[in-house]
């Protein structure tokens with residue numbers, strides 16, 4: 001079954017209940033050794049390795065849970081996890097409920113978006129990424145053609161069709177009004193202090209002049225503007241302009257390759273957010289029933305309304321994620337997010353158009369805004385950049401993932417790491433491990449400040465809120481039945497500490513829910529009889545090893561479209577499996 005696990009279950013696996021010991025999982029499964037007795041410190045004596053819960057909503061059972069041991073490094077965690085899974089596998093031979101929990105896709109709440117590119121666009125790699133923890137496959141329409149993207153879509157759909165317990169959503173990321181330099185016969189070196197010209201004439205590529213793919217470039221820039229090439233790898237200041245050219249002085253030099261991003265610090269291009277190519281790609285997405293559009297360079301809410309109207313006109317149920325990556329999008333942040341289904345903090349272009357030191361502050365602000373409106377939020381770009389060429393991440397990258405998880409992102413994204421990197425699977429594993437480890441230190445029960453306002457559905461919100469309180473207080477998972485996904489998304493918004501098992505009878509909804517924090521989407525046919533459906537669902541969870549016999553779950557019946565409710569009644573039941 002897909003995705004997530006409750007913190008309590010992690011703890012149950014990692015720490016011996018009887019002894020409350022701080023043995024790590026590998027040590028716990030091994031016979032007691034000198035090392036395990038002597039080298040593992042007693043948590044009562046060592047503050048350095050202990051974290052305590054300080055949740056405002058103190059959970060009765062959770063408060064009994066033991067403090068946790070912090071692993072040493074992501075590499076160690078990987079090795080430890082592998083050893084642990086091996087030992088667990090050996091121990092579980094003959095155990096009928098071989099734990100779905102042992103799968104990387106299951107125990108984590110924060111979802112992972114992977115960009116598919118030359119390193120990963122083959123059948124075997126799509127399978128391996130999915131098994132390593134990918135929840136959403138991203139197609140970047142700035143690269144490749146429809147035929148190559150079609151191949152990936154077909155592979156993901158093939159994986160979903162054959163996988164009994166996991167589902168991958170598909171996100172189509174539009175190219176948008178990108179300004180890029182033109183093709184070059186070979187890379188050229190820009191030297192600090194040198195004069196360099198960008199021209200709107202087509203096909204120019206000499207050591208001191210290159211074409212730009214945007215005719216209004218000359219009108220949009222002013223003398224004194226700072227031009228950033230390739231997300232800031234090189235920078236130039238504008239010295240003068242003619243009718244068709246912009247003369248610059250190189251401030252920070254480097255190697256200029258073909259088709260690199262060009263940004264003007266503090267300015268957005270005056271191009272429409274959705275270009276002709278984008279409309280073509282959007283139609284391609286409709287034909288292929290993708291789950292999400294990530295719309296590049298959204299400037300205002302009007303663009304989102306236009307796209308949503310178009311989707312409605314072709315009866316396409318595709319959610320719209322706005323990419324926040326321009327100065328304009330920051331100015332209109334609130335209205336853009338209100339109009340959308342979620343946002344992506346697209347830090348690459350954002351950090352080129354705006355001063356780079358603003359990026360962490362904007363990330364926090366965008367996540368907070370999305371969370372307060374009940375919208376999905378993805379943190380993207382450079383998360384494990386060094387893993388494009390190296391097998392291990394920098395410590396700063398690990399912290400970056402942990403910060404995004406702590407700030408409450410629904411998902412974290414890999415770009416070049418999985419698109420054209422040398423270690424795509426390792427990158428996913430590191431992201432998985434770091435997210436999982438960070439989540440284990442977060443206490444549930446933070447109440448969104450806008451309770452009762454985000455969804456304009458007061459009754460359902462109250463039920464989601466109280467189900468969350470129940471889940472946190474009793475330390476149990478939540479089970480919800482949903483045809484539209486609404487109630488599962490609403491529950492995710494409250495971030496209960498337990499897993500949200502979302503049963504749906506719609507494959508599309510199952511795929512969509514793959515993006516949402518804490519939601520484990522499960523496809524199941526619903527019977528006309530509510531009780532029979534509940535029993536089947538709980539039996540399925542038990543069979544998959546996701547709940548144990550005797551365990552309690554909070555069963556929520558609420559939402560916009562009642563299932564098995566003849567009148568508008570809502571309820572939460574605590575059920576024993």
Ligand SMILES: Nc1ncnc2c1ncn2[C@@H]1O[C@H](COP(=O)(O)OP(=O)(O)OP(=O)(O)O)[C@@H](O)[C@H]1O
Nearest residue numbers: 115116117118140142143144348349415416419420
């Ligand atoms: N479908 C694809 N076909 C070929 N190369 C790809 C594809 N997708 C990504 N890549 C390669 O992987 C790199 C990183 O992917 P990413 O999605 O971050 O694109 P980008 O152009 O760097 O940035 P942006 O996300 O702003 O478009 C790309 O620059 C490109 O070289």
Ligand SMILES: CC(=O)C(=O)O
Nearest residue numbers: 346347348349380381
């Ligand atoms: C993801 C993306 O487009 C960016 O970071 O700019």
